[in-house]
Amino acid sequence: MGKRSIVPYGPQHPVLPEPIHLDLVLEDEKVLAAIPSIGFIHRGLESLTSKKDFNEMVYVAERICGICSYMHGMGYCMALEDIMNVEVPRRAEFLRTIWCEMSRLHSHLLWLGLLADGFGFESLFMHSWRLRERILDMFEASTGGRVIFSVNTIGGVLKDMPNDMLKDFVRQLDEMEKEIRDTTSIFLNDYTVKSRLVDVGILTGEDAIRRGAVGPMMRASGINVDMRKNGYAAYNEIDFEVITSNKCDSYARCEVRIGEIFQSIDIIRQAVAKIPDTEINTKVTGMPNGESIIRVEQPRGEAFYHVRANGTKFLDRFRVRTPTFANIPALTQTLQGCQYGDVPLLVLTIDPCISCTER
Amino acid sequence: MGQFLPFTKQVLKNLFSAPATTQYPFVAREYPERTRGHVDIDKDNCILCGMCMRSCPPGAINVDRAGKTWTINRFDCVQCGYCVEKCPKKCLSITPGYQEPGPEKVNYSVDVPYEPPKPAAKPAAPAGAAAPAQAAKPAEAPAPQA
Amino acid sequence: MQEIKKDMYLIDKAELLQVIMEKKNALWRLCQICCSFPKAENHYEVTYSFANGYEFANYRLIVEKDEDVPSISRVYKSAIYYENEMHELWGLNVENIKVDLHDKLYRIDVETPFIEKEGE
Numbered sequence: 001m002g003k004r005s006i007v008p009y010g011p012q013h014p015v016l017p018e019p020i021h022l023d024l025v026l027e028d029e030k031v032l033a034a035i036p037s038i039g040f041i042h043r044g045l046e047s048l049t050s051k052k053d054f055n056e057m058v059y060v061a062e063r064i065c066g067i068c069s070y071m072h073g074m075g076y077c078m079a080l081e082d083i084m085n086v087e088v089p090r091r092a093e094f095l096r097t098i099w100c101e102m103s104r105l106h107s108h109l110l111w112l113g114l115l116a117d118g119f120g121f122e123s124l125f126m127h128s129w130r131l132r133e134r135i136l137d138m139f140e141a142s143t144g145g146r147v148i149f150s151v152n153t154i155g156g157v158l159k160d161m162p163n164d165m166l167k168d169f170v171r172q173l174d175e176m177e178k179e180i181r182d183t184t185s186i187f188l189n190d191y192t193v194k195s196r197l198v199d200v201g202i203l204t205g206e207d208a209i210r211r212g213a214v215g216p217m218m219r220a221s222g223i224n225v226d227m228r229k230n231g232y233a234a235y236n237e238i239d240f241e242v243i244t245s246n247k248c249d250s251y252a253r254c255e256v257r258i259g260e261i262f263q264s265i266d267i268i269r270q271a272v273a274k275i276p277d278t279e280i281n282t283k284v285t286g287m288p289n290g291e292s293i294i295r296v297e298q299p300r301g302e303a304f305y306h307v308r309a310n311g312t313k314f315l316d317r318f319r320v321r322t323p324t325f326a327n328i329p330a331l332t333q334t335l336q337g338c339q340y341g342d343v344p345l346l347v348l349t350i351d352p353c354i355s356c357t358e359r
Numbered sequence: 360m361g362q363f364l365p366f367t368k369q370v371l372k373n374l375f376s377a378p379a380t381t382q383y384p385f386v387a388r389e390y391p392e393r394t395r396g397h398v399d400i401d402k403d404n405c406i407l408c409g410m411c412m413r414s415c416p417p418g419a420i421n422v423d424r425a426g427k428t429w430t431i432n433r434f435d436c437v438q439c440g441y442c443v444e445k446c447p448k449k450c451l452s453i454t455p456g457y458q459e460p461g462p463e464k465v466n467y468s469v470d471v472p473y474e475p476p477k478p479a480a481k482p483a484a485p486a487g488a489a490a491p492a493q494a495a496k497p498a499e500a501p502a503p504q505a
Numbered sequence: 506m507q508e509i510k511k512d513m514y515l516i517d518k519a520e521l522l523q524v525i526m527e528k529k530n531a532l533w534r535l536c537q538i539c540c541s542f543p544k545a546e547n548h549y550e551v552t553y554s555f556a557n558g559y560e561f562a563n564y565r566l567i568v569e570k571d572e573d574v575p576s577i578s579r580v581y582k583s584a585i586y587y588e589n590e591m592h593e594l595w596g597l598n599v600e601n602i603k604v605d606l607h608d609k610l611y612r613i614d615v616e617t618p619f620i621e622k623e624g625e
Contacts, residue, residue, distance in 0.1 A: 021612075035604075039611030047619045056416045059439040127369065130379045137391075144395040144453065150439045158444065159393070186365045209534045212583035225558055293512075293554070293563065295536075304537050304554065310545060317541035326537070329583035358611070 002028035007340070011040050015118045015344040018354035022347075026340060034335040034343075036328055042358040046318050053313040054080060054288060058152055064320060065356040066147050067110065068298045070103045072320070072356075073152040075296045078232065079307040080154045082292040086284050090234070092156035094275040097234040098166070099142075099149065100296075101264040101271070106135040107299035108257045108264075109180075111351045112187060115254065118348045119196040127183050134176060138169055156281025166272045173265050184258045197251035201334035201346045204248055213330035214323050215301020216260070217350055219244045220252035227297035238270050250349045257351075260299075287311050298323055300351045322356035390455035395438040397458055400429055404450035405471045411442035411451060427471050434464040513563045518575065524564055525553070525577045533557040538587035540595045542620055549597050553577070568597065578603040586610065594619045 005026050011019030019040040025033040048060050061076035062069045074096055081088060113128035136146045142161050143149040151159045161169075187193055203213065208221040218225060219242065226242040228235045243259035245252035288309035295304050301323030308317040327350040334346050381388065390396065398420075407429070409422040419435035420442060422428075436458075443451045506524075507515045516524060528535075536554035543550065549568040554561070568574055576599050578584040588599045589610040596617035608616075 035606075037606065037609050037612060039613050042611050042613050044618055052416060056414065056441065059416045059437070059441060062439075063437070123369075123373070124366070133379075140394055141391040142393065144391075144393040144440075145438070148437075148439075150395070150441075153444075158440070182369065186369070189365050206532075209532055210582065212535045212581070225556075230559060295561075302536075302556075306539050306541075306552070308541060308543065310543065316543045316545075317539075319537075319539045319541065321537035321539070325586065326583070328586060 002030075004032070009034075009343060013344070015114075015348060016352075016354075017114070018352070020347070020352060020354045020357075022335075022343075024335070024340070024343065029340045031335050031338050031340060031343065034332045036332065038328075038354060038358055040358075041355055045359045046320065049315040049318045051314075054309065054315055055154065055313075057315065057318065058154065059150060061318070061320075062148055062150060062152070064359055065322070065353055067107050067353060068103060068300065068303070068356070069148050070099050070152070071296055071298045071303065073149070074100065074233075075294050075303055075305040075320075076307070076318070077152045077154050078296070079292045079294040079305045080288055080309075081284075082294065083288045083290045083307060083309055084154070084284060084286065086155050086282060088156050089279045089282060090276045091160070091278040092280045093234040094271050095157050095161060095280065096152075097238070097271050098161070098169075098268055098275075099139075099151070100233065101267045102135055102139065104264045104299045105261055106132050106139075107351075108261050109135070111257060111299075111348075112184070112254075115345075115348055116187070116193075118345050119193065121193065124183070124186060124193075131176060131180055131183060134172065138172065141165070142169075153281060155284040156279070158281065160280050163275075166275065170269055170272050173268060177262070177265055180261060184261065187254055187258060194251065196342075196345060197254055198247075198249060200250045200342050201338060201349060202248050203330055203334050207333055208330060211329040211333050212326050213301075214326045215298070215351075216253055216256045217301060217327050217330055220256045221248045222246040225302075227295050227302045230295070232294070232296060234271060234274075237274060238267055240267055250345065253349045287313060288315070300324060300353060300356075301327065320359055322353065322359070324350065324353045324357040327352075328357070392455065394455040395440060395453045396456040397433060397438070397454065398431060398436060398442065399452050399454050400469055401450040401452070402429070402469050402471050404448045405429060405473055406448055407471055407473050407475075408447060410445045410447060414441050414445040416441060421466075424475075427473065428468050429471050430466050430468040432464060432466050433458040434461075509565065512561050513565060516564050516566055518566060518568075521553075521564075521566060521575060521577070522580075525580050528555045528562075529580050531557065533560075533562075535581045535583055535587075536561075538584060538591065540591040540597055542595060549595070551591070551597070573598040573600045575600050576602045593617070596620050 007024045007026055009022040009024050010016055011021045021037045023035040024031050045060055045064055052060055058073055062073035064072045109128050109132035113125045116124035140146045143151045143159055151157050203221050205221045205223050208218045208223055222244055224242050224244050240263055243256050245255050289311035291308040293306050295302050303323055304321035306319035310316045331350050338346060407422055407424050412420045412422045417435050417437050419432045421430040440453050443453055509515050533555040536556045539552040541550050551566045551568060551574060553564045576588055578588055585604050588602050589606045591597045592599055593608050593611050
């Protein structure tokens, strides 16, 4: 038996964009256990419901996270629309779908960049982010914000995308698709990348369920679950297959996310072809009373919104369970028995979003 | 080559192509027209109703009915656009152009020329007194702040 | 067990472990545990959500203010984080958590920030 030691990892670490702290129990170079602690950036946004009314909370909900901000706002609006029995116009549902998929595209490209940075392939990191930049420009042209869009409202969306703007986006995505294919083929085929990813951080399908993993983390373990198949927004009219992989390692997670990038482009194409011409929002009056649970598929996995209203303008409870929170137990599982040098990479493979986690 | 050096193609391309970034301070960035940069006010249409002040999530706007000013702390503003949506006169708008950074938070204040319709009695209330504010309250009285 | 609405059941404390074991043996995954304290009712509500594929079920436990809840972290390991969170943010006592992080999951200064303290 080697010598045991405890190494603190984080909250400040070169591969971590956000602060999370892990206490790693090491035996020589091998990690025996990892104990996470969070809360360095806890803002208590959930309890802001007692100070901001339910309409203002849309903007607060969006600011839970900087990457999947759109879907946080949308999940919150969907929960309140469910409570208040509002039917959202179809065009708004399609616009939401398109923005969701664009968010997924930019989030996955961001993650690919961070992953490349994590294993030290700086130029690949630059290229992933260069591609992502064009999607951010598309967001700015359509919503006015590059990261926080503020286009959701209870009952629909606030800004419309004219049909020629949508056509232009599809044209730009067609152009980008070829470039993305070139860049992602490096992740999938380069032997240096493979040597860092293949057979590192195994999470079997049963472990994924026992640990409650969600999203690409779970789908990379061969479990076929994607909340989009529940058919919220306009996903019920869109034809897509859930992408899974049976390899269960870090390479599989990379593969699943790359598959989802091309799937998102395809979903946007389908949505643009099918988008109807209707209003984009309905007027909502009255106060919410009741409760609702909504699950949406974010780039990082299933997010869970629980809203409980009591008939006044302040909600009783707004609960968000973000995908990263659900993936932390799975992370501690993959860290057990790995080499110390692989820890940064494994932390990255869950696509950590710590601000989300702490709300 | 495909399997061993898939990055070679990209490397060669990088060598002979222009940079993807712009030379920022020398080449200014052009913003699309929808960019949410900062909140602008059309002061001639403002009726000092205070809806923007009450709806602002970070509480950056202050409307002073007595002093007839509309004040925004641009450093607190999060450019969400809720005030623009709530404004009954549509005199607010979000336009491109970000607030420049500075050493301290400063307020940006606008004098609004709006004259509240005065009741017949007490026409000459002294400036700054509470009387006009009381008289000119619109129909939708502000909800008590919780 | 009583159905409140679709996919939402009200259970009492004695039934909890039985429900959890059933779910575990059927290989359901723990979605989340949500703690809330509706002011009007003046009690805690703890909602356990489980999912299996696209199936979904929620179980709600009503807990009085100074009562404890049994921990399910010995059945579902991922419950450790939710239960520690409940304890740290809401001040709800959870008996016997498998890994009790002793108020160190969230490194914050305020104790139980989500619950209104008496006298405030």
